[in-house]
Every structure is written in structure tokens, then in C-alpha cells.
């Protein structure tokens with residue numbers, strides 16, 4: 001095993017690279033359902049705005065019908081007053097009915113203003129709805145495309161994961177079992193992070209601390225497994 005140390009370390013480095021890539025792909029895959037949900041949420045929001053605006057339109061229509069009814073009632077009242085006017089006996093009575101008619105006309109003019117206001121609001125709301133419906137169609141279309149590309153991406157990643165798994169099995173099989181065990185223990189101690197790190201110019205790239213000169217010299221001989229005295233990872237020499 002001693003003579004083979006360099007080879008064994010390079011197997012571990014390969015294994016680590018495969019596992020790091022696997023983890024990163026798994027992380028991206030776990031994010032996919034959230035990404036799809038976010039896309040749907042955007043669409044639902046536009047849908048809700050359209051529904052809100054449609055209920056505003058319905059409310060305005062109802063209000064308009066109420067005004068129409070009031071206006072009709074007032075016209076009939078006015079007609080009755082006009083008839084009364086023809087049969088009055090005194091000037092006082094005549095003046096009082098004239099006043100009545102004026103009041104009714106004033107009321108109706110107010111109602112007409114309200115009706116016009118209602119129609120204006122309906123127009124504006126219809127425009128908002130039309131814009132939102134366009135927005136909805138465009139968004140639905142782009143979401144459809146985006147989902148398609150996300151699904152393609154998922155397929156590619158799953159394929160890559162399967163390839164990496166084959167590689168991982170192959171590389172693990174080449175490692176000395178004892179060394180492999182140490183590798184996994186150190187990886188575990190680093191919360192799944194790096195277990196094997198290079199040393200360049202006497203600096204450990206796991207913790208960026210300078211190695212003692214003696215250890216650095218021994219590392220050059222590459223006879224036994226070496227560990228960083230600070231971060232306790234497996235170290236290997238990488239020429240600068």
C-alpha cells in the first residue's frame with residue numbers, strides 16, 4: 001500500500017470529485033419542484049387580478065341597473081306631477097308642484113351623472129381586464145416553455161447522476177477499504193464537505209494554514225497517509 005500511496009490518493013481525489021458533482025446535481029434537482037411552483041404562482045396571481053376586476057365590473061353593472069331603476073321611478077313621479085299641474089286651482093298650489101318637479105329633475109340629473117361615472121369606471125375596468133388577459137396568455141406561454149426546458153434539464157441531470165453513480169462504484173472499488181473508511185469518516189466530520197485537500201507551497205487548501213516544514217518534507221516523499229494538523233483532512237502534494 002505504501003508504494004501505492006500516490007495512486008490511492010488520486011483515487012480518493014477522483015471519488016471526491018464525483019461525489020461533489022453528485023451532491024451539486026442532487027441539490028439542483030431538489031430545487032426543481034419549488035421552481036415549478038413559483039412559475040404557477042405567477043400565473044395564479046394574474047388570474048386572481050382578472051377575477052377581482054371581473055367582480056368589480058359585476059358590481060358596477062348592478063349599481064348601474066339600480067340607478068336606471070331610480071331614474072325610471074323619478075320620470076314617472078315627474079309625469080304625475082305634470083298631470084297634477086293641469087288641474088291646480090291656486091297659484092300657491094301651482095308653485096308648490098313646480099318646485100316638486102324641479103326637485104325631481106335635479107335628482108335625475110344627479111342620477112345621470114352617477115350613471116355616466118359608472119360607465120366610465122366600467123370602461124377602465126374592461127381595459128384593465130383586457131390587458132391582464134393578454135398578460136395571462138403571454139405568461140402561460142412562456143411558463144409552458146420554461147417548464148419544458150426545466151423538464152429537459154431534469155432528464156439530463158438524472159442521466160448525469162446515473163453516469164456518476166457508475167463512475168463512483170468503479171472508483172470506490174479501486175480504493176483500499178481502510179483508506180475509504182478514513183475518507184468517509186473525515187467527510188462526515190466536515191458535514192459532507194472535502195475530506196482530501198491539496199497542499200500548495202506548504203499551505204493546506206482545506207484551512208489555508210502553513211504546514212510545519214517537516215510534515216511538508218514528508219509529504220514530498222509520499223510514503224504514508226498524511227493529515228493536516230489543523231483541519232485533520234487527508235493532504236496531498238500539488239506542485240505549483
Ligand SMILES: [Zn+2]
Nearest residue numbers: 204207228231
Ligand atoms: Zn488544513
